[in-house]
Amino acid sequence: MITVKVSDLKKMVEGLEKDKIEYVDIQEFEEHEFDGDIIPLSLNFMAYDGEGAGIDYDGIEHIEISSTYKWDNDTYDCDECEHHECCDCPVISKIEED
Known part of the structure; x- marks a missing residue:
């Protein structure tokens, strides 16, 4: 499970709409190490351009927050x-x- 700020999610959707994106794959990337850096848990977006290619958007990082x-x-x-x-x-x- 991943927790993201609703305002960050809204900004992502608004950006996708502005770019006229109709479909998007949403994937949760687990925290991992890459080239010695810790890459945090994040929600990532790969949009379909409708012409056979994908557009990779910046992800939204998980935040730690109490209920x-x-x-x-x-x-x-x-x-x-x-x-x-x-x-x-x-x-x-x-x-x-x-």
């Missing part, structure tokens, strides 16, 4: 509001409850 990442260390990564009261940010809700 409770929003509450770890009582922090929440709120990109939308930076903890202002403009959304239902759990940090604001938690502060108001205390």
Whole structure:
């Protein structure tokens, strides 16, 4: 299993759409060593060009994150509001409850 950030996956799909790609093979590459470097676990994309060739796109690397990442260390990564009261940010809700 691989964990990737949804925003990274969305960027990949948007790039494929921009390039007018209709079909893509998605492969999970296990972490491995290559020429002395550790290549991380990643999700890789090989697109069909429709004319017999493939187009290799940059992969998306696996990220390590806990299932409770929003509450770890009582922090929440709120990109939308930076903890202002403009959304239902759990940090604001938690502060108001205390």
